[in-house]
Amino acid sequence: MADTRMAGEVRFDVFEVDLRAGELRKEGRRLRLQEQPFRVLFLLLERAGGVVTREELREKLWPANTFVDFDHGLNSAVARLREALRDSADKPRFIETVAKRGYRFIAPLYTAGPLSPTVGSQPSLLKKTSLKSRNSGKIWIATMVCLAVFCAIAIWALHRPGSDAQLAKIEVVPMVGLRGFQATPSFSPEGTLVAFRQSDGANNTGIYASVVGGEKSIQLTKGSGDCCPTWSPDGREIAFSRYGDNVLSIFTIPALGGTERRLYRGPVSMGGGLSWSRDGKFLAFSESSGGSPTRSTIAVLSFADSSSRVLTFPPPASFDHSPVYSPDGAQLAFIRSTVAGVSNDIFVMPANGGPAKRLTFDNRPIMGPPTWTADGRELIFSSNRGAAVGLWRVSAAGSDPRPVAGPVGEAEWPSIPSKGNNTLLVYERSLSKYDVWRLELKDPRHHERAPSALVSEKGDKMRPELSPDGKKIAFESNRLGFWDIWTCDVNLAACDQVTSLHGTAGRARWSPDGRSIAFEFHPRERSEIYIAEVPGGMPHLVPTITGADNLSPSWSSDGRWLYFASKRGSEAFQIWRIPAQGGSPTRLTNNGGISPVESSDGRFLYYCKFEQGGIWRMPVGGGDETEVLSDVEGGAWPNWALSPEGIYFLPSRKFPKATIEFFEFATGKTFPIWRLEREVGWGLGLSRDGKSIVYLQNEFAESDIMLVKNFR
Numbered sequence: 001m002a003d004t005r006m007a008g009e010v011r012f013d014v015f016e017v018d019l020r021a022g023e024l025r026k027e028g029r030r031l032r033l034q035e036q037p038f039r040v041l042f043l044l045l046e047r048a049g050g051v052v053t054r055e056e057l058r059e060k061l062w063p064a065n066t067f068v069d070f071d072h073g074l075n076s077a078v079a080r081l082r083e084a085l086r087d088s089a090d091k092p093r094f095i096e097t098v099a100k101r102g103y104r105f106i107a108p109l110y111t112a113g114p115l116s117p118t119v120g121s122q123p124s125l126l127k128k129t130s131l132k133s134r135n136s137g138k139i140w141i142a143t144m145v146c147l148a149v150f151c152a153i154a155i156w157a158l159h160r161p162g163s164d165a166q167l168a169k170i171e172v173v174p175m176v177g178l179r180g181f182q183a184t185p186s187f188s189p190e191g192t193l194v195a196f197r198q199s200d201g202a203n204n205t206g207i208y209a210s211v212v213g214g215e216k217s218i219q220l221t222k223g224s225g226d227c228c229p230t231w232s233p234d235g236r237e238i239a240f241s242r243y244g245d246n247v248l249s250i251f252t253i254p255a256l257g258g259t260e261r262r263l264y265r266g267p268v269s270m271g272g273g274l275s276w277s278r279d280g281k282f283l284a285f286s287e288s289s290g291g292s293p294t295r296s297t298i299a300v301l302s303f304a305d306s307s308s309r310v311l312t313f314p315p316p317a318s319f320d321h322s323p324v325y326s327p328d329g330a331q332l333a334f335i336r337s338t339v340a341g342v343s344n345d346i347f348v349m350p351a352n353g354g355p356a357k358r359l360t361f362d363n364r365p366i367m368g369p370p371t372w373t374a375d376g377r378e379l380i381f382s383s384n385r386g387a388a389v390g391l392w393r394v395s396a397a398g399s400d401p402r403p404v405a406g407p408v409g410e411a412e413w414p415s416i417p418s419k420g421n422n423t424l425l426v427y428e429r430s431l432s433k434y435d436v437w438r439l440e441l442k443d444p445r446h447h448e449r450a451p452s453a454l455v456s457e458k459g460d461k462m463r464p465e466l467s468p469d470g471k472k473i474a475f476e477s478n479r480l481g482f483w484d485i486w487t488c489d490v491n492l493a494a495c496d497q498v499t500s501l502h503g504t505a506g507r508a509r510w511s512p513d514g515r516s517i518a519f520e521f522h523p524r525e526r527s528e529i530y531i532a533e534v535p536g537g538m539p540h541l542v543p544t545i546t547g548a549d550n551l552s553p554s555w556s557s558d559g560r561w562l563y564f565a566s567k568r569g570s571e572a573f574q575i576w577r578i579p580a581q582g583g584s585p586t587r588l589t590n591n592g593g594i595s596p597v598e599s600s601d602g603r604f605l606y607y608c609k610f611e612q613g614g615i616w617r618m619p620v621g622g623g624d625e626t627e628v629l630s631d632v633e634g635g636a637w638p639n640w641a642l643s644p645e646g647i648y649f650l651p652s653r654k655f656p657k658a659t660i661e662f663f664e665f666a667t668g669k670t671f672p673i674w675r676l677e678r679e680v681g682w683g684l685g686l687s688r689d690g691k692s693i694v695y696l697q698n699e700f701a702e703s704d705i706m707l708v709k710n711f712r
Helices: 035-046 054-061 070-085 131-135 137-159 164-168
Strands: 009-012 015-018 023-026 029-031 051-053 095-098 102-105 171-174 181-187 193-199 206-211 217-219 226-231 237-244 247-254 261-267 282-289 292-302 308-310 318-325 331-338 344-350 378-386 388-395 411-415 424-443 452-455 461-466 472-480 482-489 495-497 504-510 516-522 528-533 540-542 549-555 561-567 574-579 594-598 604-609 612-619 626-629 640-642 646-649 659-664 670-675 680-686 692-709
Touching (some): 035 070, 035 102, 051 054, 054 102, 070 095, 181 226, 181 424, 193 226, 193 692, 206 226, 206 237, 247 282, 344 378, 378 411, 424 461, 424 670, 452 472, 461 504, 482 516, 504 549, 516 549, 528 549, 561 594, 626 646, 646 680
Parallel strands (some): 181 692, 292 318, 461 680, 482 504
Antiparallel strands (some): 009 015, 015 023, 171 692, 193 206, 206 217, 237 247, 247 261, 292 308, 318 331, 331 344, 378 388, 411 424, 424 452, 461 472, 472 482, 482 495, 516 528, 528 540, 561 574, 594 604, 604 612, 612 626, 640 646, 646 659, 659 670, 680 692
């Protein structure tokens, strides 16, 4: 077994662990690692060479009176640690799984300064002892004693009796036993029932209600587009949204089932969530402004005459959604987002309208509406502000957000009873994994063989893009929490993280020479264009248009220009281009455009439109635009790829309708290439030689309603 005495900094392979600062670094660069995976690493390093049992890890990571899914939590912590270390459970270099017992750290350790192994399994390196080392033995022992005391104090501080984690006494259990997907939970006012959306095929989809602590659920509606229930103040009725054919309808139904009553019908709006006023007279919702789903405001619908009144007036480049009344009915919280969709923050305003106060300043994704605590003092919300998606709380008077204790895993769409049991909370736990698949082509119209998985690393992925030589693939992934750009070798599947910007990076595009990647990044309210050399280059900003959302970059065929889409205020996205080395941008389109791609001969520019289906074309030097293909859905602008012979595209992302198709320029005809076996993700890429298509396919997805007891 290893020598358990540890210095303040320990090294192994290319990694350094600063035990005092709680940091893991790789070749001097700090890696993001959450608290629990780091504590697992600390405990394994403390017993390097020896087995640390799962029971020991459980006792250290969770207090005795905390009730969670320990196996899931520990497995997740170890998996995240292995991801950070690029380690493998099958062929471990650092963390070995000891079957039915626990884990063991197996690599040699070195303390800071000159490399000197501290793992006891290396006796040959420790046999010779010089006279100088014997004379300094007392100093060395004293130093080790001090460090041991420091580590003991640190461990005691983490696990001392009376700590917040132990006082919480939180129990987290599944709420619903139904098959399929459960989402958008909403507590009844007294906290005895939970309404939610259920999806398990066409016959079992709709709004359901379940008794807290009960075994059965009641199906209330049967609409495939039904979503987002909310309760009346007396608990007798439920309001819900129904989406279909770009139309939003709002209905009410008795809480125990009965006849539906439609209250509203209008254009689909961005965001979701409904909230019933505490006096029962109004329903707050997100209403489309000007018929556009990306221009929505908070409005209230009157039950007396079905009229609606607008309460918020967001800035031109923003939209408001997800309203929630406070328990006393005096305030209304909501989310304000930018059109790019990844910058979200919580605001609160008087229930009857008036100035809105901003509570969070994160400019990060928020998953679902917030919920008020029963005393009306705080709001609970879901965000990735701590890298992984989780629940946070913020004071309604304004404060720095704090993490919510208890929920494990992906926690979204929280709900708390407004006047009943204030120690209960429910939330949606969603887990999914998309892998990158490759389909090889025999010719433009036909596939060569069945597709195969290309990249199956953990985490969600989007918008894959093959390098010009076909040897690497770039994509965006949240495998370490934040959305960053990654590249993987297509043969060895060795992956590298290109960005580490603690935000949302996406839409990676290779330069024609394969030396650089252009991408969009959302540092604050607005998105910007960046370029990073690969491998190892530091991303740098490409100044484009100040005060606008600048996104969706792509290179000209000669590498001299960067095309991008830009939108300022209430204007539509338009296509611009700028010299790749910097300069003044030039506007190319007048009727809207996003996702630009230049043809291989440099003559034409192909693009989509943000709120309109189809693919369009115009001469690079300027001129009239022409619709080339109308079969691409609006909002699906990353799901096509250009070749010299035509366009590969996905008419729909939903299984079983999802089929990769090819539109041939020469004939004007469309040919099916491959029918996909599962639901696909966002993005479609094509190799430069036209022989390989890459896309994303869902490997697993689940969504459950979780109940938190003894919530504080």
